[in-house]
Amino acid sequence: MRSRAQGDLHVRHPLIVLAAGLSALAACGSSSPTTDGTIALGDANNYSTTASLAIPFTETASATDLDICWSGIVDDLQCHPVAAQTDIDDVALIRVSRLSESDVAQKLAAGTLSQSSVDGYLDFYTDHSSTCMKLSQLSFNGTAIDVASKYIESTSYTYLLLFTKGTRPGVGARTMMFLRPTSTSTNTTVAAPTGCGLLTFSADLTSLTPVSVPAAGPWVVDWHALTRDGQGNPPPLQSIDGLTIGFYAGMTAADIQARIFDLETIATNLWDIQLVGGKTADLAQAKDRATGAAFTGFSGAPAGTWMLALTCSRCSTPAPVLLTILTPAGGAS
Amino acid sequence: MKRRLPVMVALAALVAGGCGSSPDPKRPSDVVAVVSPQISTVVDVSWSTSVPTTGYVEFGPTKDDLGTRTPIDAAATGNHAAILLGLTADTPVYFRVVTSEGGADVAASDVQTIRTGVLPVGLPALTRTGDGFTGFVVVPVLGATSAVTILNANGDIVWYRTDESGLDAYRVRLSLDGTSVLYNAAQISGEPSADSALVRVSLDGSQVTRIPIPFLAHDFVEMPDGTLGAIAFDDMTDATGARVRGNKIVEVAPDGTQRTVWTSWDCFDPTTTPGDDPAQGWTFTNALNYDPAAGAYYVGMRNFSSIAKVDRATGTCAWVLGTYGATMKFAAGSARFLHEHQFEVVGDHILVMDNDGAGGDVSRVLEYQLDFTAMQATQVWSYMANPPVYTFVLGQPIRLADGGTFVNWSTAGQMERLDASGTSMWKLNSGAGVAFGFQTLATTLYGGGGSP
Numbered sequence: 001m002r003s004r005a006q007g008d009l010h011v012r013h014p015l016i017v018l019a020a021g022l023s024a025l026a027a028c029g030s031s032s033p034t035t036d037g038t039i040a041l042g043d044a045n046n047y048s049t050t051a052s053l054a055i056p057f058t059e060t061a062s063a064t065d066l067d068i069c070w071s072g073i074v075d076d077l078q079c080h081p082v083a084a085q086t087d088i089d090d091v092a093l094i095r096v097s098r099l100s101e102s103d104v105a106q107k108l109a110a111g112t113l114s115q116s117s118v119d120g121y122l123d124f125y126t127d128h129s130s131t132c133m134k135l136s137q138l139s140f141n142g143t144a145i146d147v148a149s150k151y152i153e154s155t156s157y158t159y160l161l162l163f164t165k166g167t168r169p170g171v172g173a174r175t176m177m178f179l180r181p182t183s184t185s186t187n188t189t190v191a192a193p194t195g196c197g198l199l200t201f202s203a204d205l206t207s208l209t210p211v212s213v214p215a216a217g218p219w220v221v222d223w224h225a226l227t228r229d230g231q232g233n234p235p236p237l238q239s240i241d242g243l244t245i246g247f248y249a250g251m252t253a254a255d256i257q258a259r260i261f262d263l264e265t266i267a268t269n270l271w272d273i274q275l276v277g278g279k280t281a282d283l284a285q286a287k288d289r290a291t292g293a294a295f296t297g298f299s300g301a302p303a304g305t306w307m308l309a310l311t312c313s314r315c316s317t318p319a320p321v322l323l324t325i326l327t328p329a330g331g332a333s
Numbered sequence: 334m335k336r337r338l339p340v341m342v343a344l345a346a347l348v349a350g351g352c353g354s355s356p357d358p359k360r361p362s363d364v365v366a367v368v369s370p371q372i373s374t375v376v377d378v379s380w381s382t383s384v385p386t387t388g389y390v391e392f393g394p395t396k397d398d399l400g401t402r403t404p405i406d407a408a409a410t411g412n413h414a415a416i417l418l419g420l421t422a423d424t425p426v427y428f429r430v431v432t433s434e435g436g437a438d439v440a441a442s443d444v445q446t447i448r449t450g451v452l453p454v455g456l457p458a459l460t461r462t463g464d465g466f467t468g469f470v471v472v473p474v475l476g477a478t479s480a481v482t483i484l485n486a487n488g489d490i491v492w493y494r495t496d497e498s499g500l501d502a503y504r505v506r507l508s509l510d511g512t513s514v515l516y517n518a519a520q521i522s523g524e525p526s527a528d529s530a531l532v533r534v535s536l537d538g539s540q541v542t543r544i545p546i547p548f549l550a551h552d553f554v555e556m557p558d559g560t561l562g563a564i565a566f567d568d569m570t571d572a573t574g575a576r577v578r579g580n581k582i583v584e585v586a587p588d589g590t591q592r593t594v595w596t597s598w599d600c601f602d603p604t605t606t607p608g609d610d611p612a613q614g615w616t617f618t619n620a621l622n623y624d625p626a627a628g629a630y631y632v633g634m635r636n637f638s639s640i641a642k643v644d645r646a647t648g649t650c651a652w653v654l655g656t657y658g659a660t661m662k663f664a665a666g667s668a669r670f671l672h673e674h675q676f677e678v679v680g681d682h683i684l685v686m687d688n689d690g691a692g693g694d695v696s697r698v699l700e701y702q703l704d705f706t707a708m709q710a711t712q713v714w715s716y717m718a719n720p721p722v723y724t725f726v727l728g729q730p731i732r733l734a735d736g737g738t739f740v741n742w743s744t745a746g747q748m749e750r751l752d753a754s755g756t757s758m759w760k761l762n763s764g765a766g767v768a769f770g771f772q773t774l775a776t777t778l779y780g781g782g783g784s785p
Binding site: 097098112113114115116117118119120140156169224234236237238239240241275276277278279314316 | 373423450451452453454455456457458460476477522693694718720721722723725742744745746747762763764765766767768
């Protein structure tokens, strides 16, 4: 693939990280294991979410190099603290064709942006010694952007600037903004907004059907029947690469829902399984995130809430694909 | 009725066999099916017969729909094997083994079932809209995920391989002998790789052979005798000692012998035909086709915005259509292509993926009629996607037997099938971050693929 032509924009994964967390809620009723012992996870068990992005914009001069700085980033989309100089590893510019800024924001929030709408991706790896760069330092595998021909005022293009943790394209965005090259503008400076407040995310956990699990194993969960993610879109089944069990001692679902961005930090225990494909998993394979100890079951836990999430580390929206509540037989929900 | 008689005889024999007489020595036994350890959508089936026979496996999604057949054994044997192809992941498949002699089925196993395995994490899910494409697309995926794939008409991955070399694949083909998949493992972004190779993978994934060819570029072809022809970068120095990066065609004979059959310098001089993007090198050859009847290659050169017909035996250019180095002119009113990628010569017509010629970062397909007497190309058709898309590199049009056209808008993550009137009937789209390399089409995954 040609990479060095001036102004070529990259085809790599050009998306963002939204926010998400894990959440849980006890509810009335529950589904039960199937007759063969498999624990089925379906749409009724899955949470529902809404997400929207209010991405700010900056008008700048068109076809002109810009000074881009991100020292103003103090927190991320989930409102967690960010150290701008050390936490931002990559600055990426995505050019989207024939979609308005509001369309782009909507599709990013929903995880439905199509490759046919993306006609370029450029990025810049920060050196962690500065929080500023030039637009012309953005590149595709080291080839700098031809600012004069590619960063131009046009009704056809929307320019999205991402500031990310990590350098995997499309993953780890801490904040974002639109750039609007405008022929009448003389502005050549861009200041990244802080992330908190850009994302509105809510999870509706009141209507899901909790999943009954036996006190003793085996606990083989099966999500073949899953047809929607939290937002109601077709789930990225081929990309699910993680399963997490969470236990929240002394907490109710309402407590957890109230801190939906903090689900991993407020959990009493988390157990993980790294998945390599498929639509089933044996919970006995899960390991304690802190100690590495094997998951031994649901017995003996104090009062609290059990949660199970299916996650996708390389998806544009890292909100769990599935999040449900487990109701152990004879134990805490 | 005559054609059915052997089947009836066979069924009668089967019934007889079930009533205590000697087992039919031609009846398949010891039927074993396993999912390929390498490719979870491929099933290996083996069976035996008491006497040497020929046979095949018929299979499908239900007991009553065994509509797909493997090729029949090439020679009579008592130990048989076949592979089931075209299957989707994590799906039951029903099959039975049939002994067939002289074109007649003479015995069969019971219908059995096996479930295919799951796809590895990260392979893309594609979205189909419309109908009208019924074959397979043999294509690399690029971007967030890099893999060699075969897609069915629904966009499901039915065959895959992820190359662990760290290189990308830009072209995939079914081998003409029907035994394997061929692809180029190369690096086109940035400096080309000295470790690039043509890779042959058996259809069941069990055998992988790499043919090292340094500095491979985008494309390669396979000839009827199994010879492979591939484009590679070729560096020379000019009078000032500066590097001039041209291209060459390297052939690999079936016995493994490699030879260079053409270089850019055979037809062009960088001082008089410089091309338009020296930062990319000189010619930046990016597409290769082969016409066995003419013994000629067709070579696309991005930096020349030109396509040349190259005589395989002599390395001479019979004609050059395009901008730099052209020996054919465009008829008045005909659009010119710019920075084209793949193309197809069909009789006296040529289809071209025009990446940049339309302007405005929109790509299109152009079709010309070629007049070799007047040495003139006349545009007769063009097509833009609706809504328009831009594939800044790669992209390939293929004319189909029914007059329709298959268009791969590579970096836009979109493929579509047009009917003969140019109306889009069917599309496959990827999510953001997934692009396609050059594709080949197949009506079947057996016997080398067939012609769509």
